[in-house]
Amino acid sequence: MKISLLIENEPGTMARVMTAVSRFGLQLGGHRLDRVDSENHSPLLIVANGTATKMDLTTRLRDVRGVVEVLGIEAEGADSKGNDTKKSGPTPNSVDVVDQLVSAYPKVLRLIEQHEHALRKNENRNQQMRALGEAVGKKLLVRGADLKPQATISDAIQKVLIPVLKPIARARVDGGNVCVDLSVFTRRQVNTMDLVLGGEASRCDFLTGMIRGMINAVPNLPRARVKEIRCRTNGDPSCVFRVETRANVY
Numbered sequence: 042m043k044i045s046l047l048i049e050n051e052p053g054t055m056a057r058v059m060t061a062v063s064r065f066g067l068q069l070g071g072h073r074l075d076r077v078d079s080e081n082h083s084p085l086l087i088v089a090n091g092t093a094t095k096m097d098l099t100t101r102l103r104d105v106r107g108v109v110e111v112l113g114i115e116a117e118g119a120d121s122k123g124n125d126t127k128k129s130g131p132t133p134n135s136v137d138v139v140d141q142l143v144s145a146y147p148k149v150l151r152l153i154e155q156h157e158h159a160l161r162k163n164e165n166r167n168q169q170m171r172a173l174g175e176a177v178g179k180k181l182l183v184r185g186a187d188l189k190p191q192a193t194i195s196d197a198i199q200k201v202l203i204p205v206l207k208p209i210a211r212a213r214v215d216g217g218n219v220c221v222d223l224s225v226f227t228r229r230q231v232n233t234m235d236l237v238l239g240g241e242a243s244r245c246d247f248l249t250g251m252i253r254g255m256i257n258a259v260p261n262l263p264r265a266r267v268k269e270i271r272c273r274t275n276g277d278p279s280c281v282f283r284v285e286t287r288a289n290v291y
């Protein structure tokens with residue numbers, strides 16, 4: 042099976058991941074780490090032999106210190122009954138999708154919807170959309186020439202995030218949180234089916250990831266996690282993204 046992860050660039054992380062995979066009864070076949078020096082996280086692809094329940098393995102790997110996100114687990118031969126184009130198609134969250142979104146920005150809604158639709162039946166879809174948003178958010182900032190260090194998370198939100206988000210989201214800082222009063226992700230009338238299918242909510246997953254990716258790309262800030270605690274999709278007046286720093290990472 043192929044296991045795709047996003048891991049922190051900290052010594053020991055890869056060893057811990059490999060140990061966890063082995064302890065799951067899987068035989069390690071090979072791995073590839075695509076390290077990007079300017080980023081805090083790197084994508085890691087592991088090929089392993091054996092069988093494991095996707096959800097169990099995902100849960101286990103997510104608990105490994107240094108694992109930022111489980112991007113996908115693909116059982117080899119699982120889609121051999123499906124058509125070949127699907128089998129040879131791009132993996133979710135591939136570098137292609139990230140690059141496409143970064144170069145299309147801010148005209149990204151349709152691309153995001155297409156990508157999300159492809160993931161519709163995947164149980165990790167929300168996590169994958171967050172991971173995709175994170176990669177896009179980081180890349181958007183890293184490619185900018187004037188990425189200055191910021192003293193606080195609030196400064197970073199005010200001076201860096203809000204201007205970048207402006208074409209897709211009207212955002213403001215509120216007590217260290219990011220408040221979004223209007224965005225392309227929740228602008229349209231939500232119908233009941235969207236709520237049932239979770240379509241609207243998961244597009245805020247992309248924005249959640251994007252905010253996290255951007256904050257973590259700003260130099261000199263503690264590492265942060267971002268969680269959407271209120272959402273317009275649920276009838277709240279604004280989407281509120283809480284920024285949590287994780288001092289225990291160091």
Ligand SMILES: [Zn+2]
Pocket residue numbers: 227245269271272273274280281
């Ligand atoms: Zn929302």
